[in-house]
Amino acid sequence: MSFHAAGMDRVFWEVSASSVMTRPYIGLFVRFAGRSPGVDRFRRHVTERLAGVPALAVELDVQSWRWKPVGSVDLVEHVRSRTAPGGLDAAVQDLLRESLPESGPLWRMWLVADYAADEFAVLLRVHHALMDAGAMLRAMEVLFTERTPTAAESSATYHGFAGARPPGARERVEAAMMAASVARASKAWVRPAQRSSERSFQWAAVPRDRVRELARRHGASTNDVFLAGLALALSQWSAAHGGSVHDSDSVPFVVPAGVRATEEADEPGNRTAFTGVAVPGRGDTAAHRLPGTTLATKLLKSAPHRLALRHNLDWIPGGILRLGQSIASQPERVTPVASHVVLRHELSFDGVPATYVQPVMFCLDRFPLAVLCLTYRGTMTACFTTDPALPGLEHVHQRWQQALGV
Known part of the structure; x- marks a missing residue:
């Protein structure tokens, strides 16, 4: 199923950026109180729930200005791992300097580990044409809640x-x-x-x-x-x-x-x-x-x-x-x-609660x-x-x- 690209999608798609630092990428950084599941288990989890987030499996056709489904999402490309021996803050600052994929769905997720024995973190970044902040929260609700909230309950809508x-x-x-x-x-x-x-x-x-x-x-x-x-x-x-x-x-x-x-x-x-x-x-x-x-x-x-x-x-x-x-x-x-x-809803991964959530803004x-x-x-x-x-x-x-x- 394809979706019409609204006017604001085009605004953020076409906005100029002099560097990767000024591109319209928003994000969410979530810290979980438990041991890291490892990237393979983490990718399987995302795979199991990906169908519930159609926005993560589309790309923009600028000829028709429609969001169209991709054949498949390469989760090795889109879901990555990053160790943080130098500390979590330094790792996140480094990740915020990286570009999103040049083609396919405009998002990427990192599992960040090895900075503490009893905690791991997840960073999601998406292009603002693909998702507004509410839609990004909805994606995380689908991927990381025990019971997926209904559309009427979601954090995405007014x-x-x-x-x-x-x-x-x-x-x-x-x-x-x-x-x-x-x-x-x-x-x-x-x-x-x-x-x-x-x-x-x-x-x-x-x-x-x-x-x-x-x-x-x-x-x-x-x-x-x-x-x-x-x-x-x-x-x-x-x-x-x-x-x-x-x-x-x-x-x-x-x-x-x-x-x-x-x-x-x-x-x-x-x-x-x-x-x-x-x-x-x-x-x-x-x-x-x-x-x-x-x-x-x-x-x-x-x-x-x-x-x-x-x-x-x-x-x-x-x-x-x-x-x-x-x-x-x-x-x-x-x-x-x-x-x-x-x-509006508490996040978790395999019963491990998310203790702290930070937004990531662009300028x-x-x-x-x-x-x-x-x-x-x-x-x-x-x-x-x-x-x-x-x-x-x-x-x-x-x-x-x-x-x-x-």
Whole structure:
């Protein structure tokens, strides 16, 4: 069975990249509390469950713009092992510099072992045209849960669509404005000389309960807390390193909104709508910025507006979406990307539980940084992918932790 390639699939397929470090590869890094099964046993496990993830067995036909099944998936090529005698962190940083396969399905998985006697890890990386973050979580749910969640239960879909009323004319217009605001001129990051094709990957974690309590006290969502803390961290970085973000009344972000329907849970492709969100730029604490942040994200929490975003994506040709992405990449318009997803189901391998899950984000050419935050069990973990040409930005993950009181 083949699948139509949506407009966002084409955007990420055609986006330019000056190096492997700026290619649109997302990923998930999972640590399991047990002895490594060995690569042969691990490959057999993936083989047994591969049919449940159609997206891992397709390739893009750019003539018809359809995802078409491959004859077979070479799991020796796609599922590899890596020893980590120098430590897990060093091994992961090395793997993030590797390219995905040049042909066939655009993904690769590594079993990482020999860094501890009682733990092993799995790293999955996929092209963002093939999967959005939610679809990637769904793939891991199918491959690594005791009972595969149904499509309606999965982490891939926007659950607010169930029973939502159709969007009206006003909501369609507001959704279009949310999408168009991605390309508005911010001029907060105009430093064309300070750009490189290198990327730095850093992670920071905060307790979910702490974030929930802060959100509850201010009538906000956990995503609001994530954004408010990130805005404060960037304002502090800007003040320390001569930027202009801290002098602004707002801190703009590109916020991807998941718009995947339940019936598409297992389909390949990218089902995210990019929206522009301007978070308050004033306030000494994340809590002080939360009321304005909650207001700024109000439309993202509306199911009819999400439906309108999805309808717009289905209607707008891929070439127009690609043009919009190109405009948004201009120096006077680039803004940080901030995304948050939730892995709703606990992962395991042969009864061995996954104790910690880290997302892996990409950061395109000319963009200063991109952040992907993942909530799993009791922890929110964010991957900060930054351009090291911007001094001090590689430490903004620590500022984010501090902004949330960690």
